[in-house]
Amino acid sequence: MKISLPSALRCIVCSLGLTLTLSAQPSGSRPPPIDSPVVHPDRTATFKFRAPNAQKVELSGQFLRSSQPLQKDESGVWSITVGPIEPNLYPYNFVVDGLGVADPANQDIFPNERFKASLVDIPGEQPSMYAVRDVPHGELTTCYYHSKPLNRTRPLIVYTPPGYRAGTDKYPAFYLVSGTTDTEETWVKVGRVNFILDNLIAAKRAVPMIVVMPYGNMMMGMPRPDTPEVAGMYQVFNEELLGNILPYVEANYRVIADREHRAIAGFSRGGGQSLFTGFNNLDQFAYIGSYSAYLTAAVFDKHFPRVSADPAATNRQLKLLWLGVGKSDFLYPQAIAFMDLMKERKLEHRTLITEGGHTWMNARHYLYETLQLYFK
Amino acid sequence: MKISLPSALRCIVCSLGLTLTLSAQPSGSRPPPIDSPVVHPDRTATFKFRAPNAQKVELSGQFLRSSQPLQKDESGVWSITVGPIEPNLYPYNFVVDGLGVADPANQDIFPNERFKASLVDIPGEQPSMYAVRDVPHGELTTCYYHSKPLNRTRPLIVYTPPGYRAGTDKYPAFYLVSGTTDTEETWVKVGRVNFILDNLIAAKRAVPMIVVMPYGNMMMGMPRPDTPEVAGMYQVFNEELLGNILPYVEANYRVIADREHRAIAGFSRGGGQSLFTGFNNLDQFAYIGSYSAYLTAAVFDKHFPRVSADPAATNRQLKLLWLGVGKSDFLYPQAIAFMDLMKERKLEHRTLITEGGHTWMNARHYLYETLQLYFK
Numbered sequence: 088m089k090i091s092l093p094s095a096l097r098c099i100v101c102s103l104g105l106t107l108t109l110s111a112q113p114s115g116s117r118p119p120p121i122d123s124p125v126v127h128p129d130r131t132a133t134f135k136f137r138a139p140n141a142q143k144v145e146l147s148g149q150f151l152r153s154s155q156p157l158q159k160d161e162s163g164v165w166s167i168t169v170g171p172i173e174p175n176l177y178p179y180n181f182v183v184d185g186l187g188v189a190d191p192a193n194q195d196i197f198p199n200e201r202f203k204a205s206l207v208d209i210p211g212e213q214p215s216m217y218a219v220r221d222v223p224h225g226e227l228t229t230c231y232y233h234s235k236p237l238n239r240t241r242p243l244i245v246y247t248p249p250g251y252r253a254g255t256d257k258y259p260a261f262y263l264v265s266g267t268t269d270t271e272e273t274w275v276k277v278g279r280v281n282f283i284l285d286n287l288i289a290a291k292r293a294v295p296m297i298v299v300m301p302y303g304n305m306m307m308g309m310p311r312p313d314t315p316e317v318a319g320m321y322q323v324f325n326e327e328l329l330g331n332i333l334p335y336v337e338a339n340y341r342v343i344a345d346r347e348h349r350a351i352a353g354f355s356r357g358g359g360q361s362l363f364t365g366f367n368n369l370d371q372f373a374y375i376g377s378y379s380a381y382l383t384a385a386v387f388d389k390h391f392p393r394v395s396a397d398p399a400a401t402n403r404q405l406k407l408l409w410l411g412v413g414k415s416d417f418l419y420p421q422a423i424a425f426m427d428l429m430k431e432r433k434l435e436h437r438t439l440i441t442e443g444g445h446t447w448m449n450a451r452h453y454l455y456e457t458l459q460l461y462f463k
Numbered sequence: 464m465k466i467s468l469p470s471a472l473r474c475i476v477c478s479l480g481l482t483l484t485l486s487a488q489p490s491g492s493r494p495p496p497i498d499s500p501v502v503h504p505d506r507t508a509t510f511k512f513r514a515p516n517a518q519k520v521e522l523s524g525q526f527l528r529s530s531q532p533l534q535k536d537e538s539g540v541w542s543i544t545v546g547p548i549e550p551n552l553y554p555y556n557f558v559v560d561g562l563g564v565a566d567p568a569n570q571d572i573f574p575n576e577r578f579k580a581s582l583v584d585i586p587g588e589q590p591s592m593y594a595v596r597d598v599p600h601g602e603l604t605t606c607y608y609h610s611k612p613l614n615r616t617r618p619l620i621v622y623t624p625p626g627y628r629a630g631t632d633k634y635p636a637f638y639l640v641s642g643t644t645d646t647e648e649t650w651v652k653v654g655r656v657n658f659i660l661d662n663l664i665a666a667k668r669a670v671p672m673i674v675v676m677p678y679g680n681m682m683m684g685m686p687r688p689d690t691p692e693v694a695g696m697y698q699v700f701n702e703e704l705l706g707n708i709l710p711y712v713e714a715n716y717r718v719i720a721d722r723e724h725r726a727i728a729g730f731s732r733g734g735g736q737s738l739f740t741g742f743n744n745l746d747q748f749a750y751i752g753s754y755s756a757y758l759t760a761a762v763f764d765k766h767f768p769r770v771s772a773d774p775a776a777t778n779r780q781l782k783l784l785w786l787g788v789g790k791s792d793f794l795y796p797q798a799i800a801f802m803d804l805m806k807e808r809k810l811e812h813r814t815l816i817t818e819g820g821h822t823w824m825n826a827r828h829y830l831y832e833t834l835q836l837y838f839k
Contacts, residue, residue: 120577140561185516188564194576194646201496203565203572203579219616224607231600240595252715270570339628 121164123192124179124207131170132207136181136190139163147187148179148207149446157181174211175448176279180204198272200304206277216455217279222289223249227281229271232335236305236323243332244271245340246281246298248288259296259462260342261374262328264303264353264360266450271302274354277447278454287458294462299336301328303357321363321386328364329371347406350461352376354450355418362425366391373406374461378453379416379445381425398433407460408436411453413443497540499568500555500583507546508583510555512566515539517559524555524583525822533557550587551824552655556580574648576680582653592831593655598665599625603657605647608711612681612703619708620647621716622657622674624664635672635838636718637750638704640679640729640736642826647678653823654730654830663834670838675712677704679733697739697762704740705747723782726837728752730826731794738801741784742767749782750837754829755792755821757801774809783836784812787829789819 123135134146136157144165145154150172157165178197180187189196190205197204214220225248234241248258263280265273274280280298287293305323328351337344349372353361358380365375366382367390387395394401408429412422429436439456443449499511510522512533520541521530526548533541554573556563565572566581573580590596601624610617624634639656641649650656656674663669681699704727713720725748729737734756741751742758743766763771770777784805788798805812815832819825 138562183562184560186514186559186564187567188562189579191563191577191579194574196572196579198570200570201567203567219607221616224616226607227605229603229605231595231602240597240600 118162121192123190124205126207126209127168127170129170130172130174130209130211131168132172132209133166133168134179134181134190134207135164135166135192136183137162137164138183141165141183143184145182146179147182148177149448150175150177150179150207150209154182170209172209174209174215176206176208176215176217176277176451178204178277178447179207196276198270198276200268200270202268216286217282217451218286219282220286220289222285224285225249225281225288226252227275230335230339232331234327234331236327236331241302242271243302243335244275244300245336246275246284246300247340248295248297249285250295251297251341255341256295257341257343259294259348259350260336260340261296261298261458261461262332262349262351262361263298263300263454264324264351264357265300266303266353266355266357269303269354269357271300273447274300274454278354278451280454283451283455284458287455293458296462297336297340297342299332301332303353303360321360324360325364325367329368333371346371346404347373348462350374350376350407352378352409352454352457353380354378354447354453355380355445363390366394369394369401369404373404374409375405375407376409376453376457376461377411377422377425378450378457379412379418379422381418381421383421384424384428387425387428395432395434402433402435405435407457408434409439409453409457409460410436411439411441411449411456413441413445413449415442415444416449417445497568499566500581502583502585503544503546505546506548506550506585506587507544508548508585509542509544510557510566510583511540511542511568512557512559513538513540514559517541519560521558522555523558523563524553525824526551526553526555526583526585530558546585548585550585550591552582552584552591552593552653552827554580554653554823555583572652574646574652576644576646578644592662593658593827594662595658596662596665598661600661601625601657601664602628603651606711606715608707610703610707612699612707617678618647619678619711620651620676621712622651622660622676623716624671624673625661626671627673627717631717632671633717633719635670635724635726636712636716637672637674637834637837638708638725638727638737639674639676639830640700640727640733641676642679642729642731642733645679645730645733647676649823650676650730650830654827656830659827659831660834663831669834672838673712673716673718675708677708679729679736697736700736701740701743705744709747722747722780723749724838726750726752726783728754728785728830728833729756730754730823730829731756731821739766742770745770745777745780749780750785751781751783752785752829752833752837753787753798753801754826754833755788755794755798757794757797759797760800760804763801763804771808771810778809778811781811783833784810785815785829785833785836786812787815787817787825787832789817789821789825791818791820792825793821 121135125133144157147154157167159165189203193205195206228245351361358377365372497511501509520533523530533543535541565579569581571582604621727737727741734753741748
């Protein structure tokens with residue numbers, strides 16, 4: 088995001104709100120702000136980072152095969168120009184003497200519990216699926232519900248489609264779950280679900296729907312499970328979603344409250360949670376999506392014996408079981424094994440195998456594909 | 464925010480979503496996650512940061528008189544325990560060999576265009592004014608409007624009080640403007656305006672109201688002004704607020720659309736914008752708040768000659784002109800000069816002079832005070 092400030096404002100830019108590390112410097116010596124990243128018309132991009140004391144600064148990004156070193160100028164600003172880069176929205180960070188940090192000059196951040204990274208958008212010749220186009224825009228509401236399993240107030244982000252606020256229509260509800268270490272904001276800020284849906288709805292390629300994004304991490308404030316079996320955490324999420332989140336949404340939003348108008352999907356751990364909760368509640372959900380995720384045969388057979396006991400009945404119930412994974416995803420073998428398991432169990436499903444790995448570019452791609460399939 | 468993950472999950476925590484700097488490490492050697500900050504019952508707090516290669520790591524925070532050095536252990540984790548700390552919600556960051564970075568283990572970040580910092584909450588014996596209490600919660604909606612001055616789609620965050628979604632009542636509207644380099648999120652994530660209002664409304668100390676938070680930076684994508692006169696940017700904000708934001712809000716939210724039910728206030732540059740827009744539109748706003756801000760006499764006299772020409776008329780119109788500043792604020796002399804100017808011009812106003820500087824602790828405090836005065 089490019090921001091120019093008149094010189095009269097620059098002197099106070101660094102001292103407002105937070106003084107922090109710059110407060111000790113006399114204002115006359117404060118360095119000018121840096122523009123980073125700057126994306127050029129030929130799809131190369133320049134990244135800059137001020138670190139006069141660093142020995143080595145590298146750029147790490149999912150558009151690079153490996154980290155690339157930046158060069159330092161006499162003022163202590165490191166820079167690099169890379170590309171041309173394939174159009175997409177990518178996470179990246181700087182690695183400063185081995186330490187990963189977000190780009191201080193870039194306000195587009197990747198919401199996460201554990202790492203700090205930034206986002207760079209490389210536009211193509213056509214506006215991207217996630218671009219802010221001149222179409223009607225939906226809204227994103229952060230609301231708060233009480234989680235009984237965790238005994239705390241938790242946030243929920245709800246996308247409502249264009250026209251919702253002024254209207255009286257009811258809509259189908261899509262529950263979209265974040266991955267490990269992501270927060271309830273990640274599907275919005277990295278996934279750009281709202282702009283993708285605005286664009287698909289305007290093009291009549293998706294059914295207007297409500298999207299509910301919970302904070303998928305169910306371990307907060309809980310004792311560590313005695314066993315590492317992930318299904319224990321999936322059970323807690325199942326309880327939270329069915330017992331607290333779904334009733335909150337249905338009491339507060341105009342949703343069509345039946346199984347044929349409910350979908351659940353997620354990325355990574357959120358995909359596992361969605362498969363588990365979906366199969367566990369086929370009377371509640373008719374659409375299940377797994378983006379770069381899986382359940383093991385052991386978990387599946389232990390928890391859902393009735394699903395595979397009568398595959399014909401399950402197939403009549405499930406309008407869509409959608410499974411996507413990238414060929415270089417570190418979970419690729421497990422995801423493929425789950426697809427094979429579904430075949431063996433005679434459970435109908437659709438698959439999408441793409442290039443790429445366990446990335447948000449793939450997660451966003453799978454979201455885009457499946458938003459055109461739900462509730463149809 | 465404390466998060467415990469079972470060991471089975473830990474191995475994938477670092478590789479999901481973003482591989483980045485950790486991707487080159489074999490998963491067996493990945494270090495365990497760090498808990499930081501940890502606030503102890505005696506109101507001391509421990510901050511930790513993994514940086515095996517750093518020469519020097521310091522903690523910079525608005526609860527410290529000066530930056531404090533951390534000590535490194537044999538695993539490359541730096542740590543420090545400071546305090547006891549006066550209860551409040553504080554920004555802080557680490558300074559690693561001179562470089563300011565946010566705390567990677569803390570997901571509570573300070574939304575800002577230019578710096579990356581984290582937030583630490585030091586609770587007192589009583590729940591704070593901004594604590595998430597067991598009271599009805601309002602909602603925060605991010606919506607999108609078209610800005611004519613900037614010719615782009617811009618975000619707006621709107622707080623609606625508890626009961627809004629299900630009800631039919633109309634509410635007064637408070638326009639709350641961010642400071643320089645802040646974003647439309649800063650009043651929420653650092654100011655905690657929603658939880659403060661939830662608590663004040665539950666205690667019947669504030670009138671239920673809608674709060675509209677625009678992105679105050681009006682320089683984006685615009686040519687640099689030919690002169691550094693800040694009022695030029697204030698004029699653009701005035702045009703945006705009256706021409707685009709206010710009509711959008713009044714078309715989409717149930718607000719009482721008259722001057723006695725509109726307030727405007729802001730922190731720092733947002734305070735200047737609020738004074739300018741408020742005085743420029745006394746037919747539209749009856750409440751004006753300035754949190755750590757001012758207008759110069761030159762700007763005031765040039766733009767608002769009619770306001771001081773008939774102070775009695777202005778005083779009849781203005782239900783509240785509220786001016787707050789901290790004694791160690793770097794804008795203290797200018798803010799005091801503005802209070803003196805108001806006295807000279809015989810314009811009634813209320814002032815609050817506090818300890819402390821140009822900080823978000825003060826901004827939040829002024830917000831808390833004034834929320835109890837608006838629309839009464």
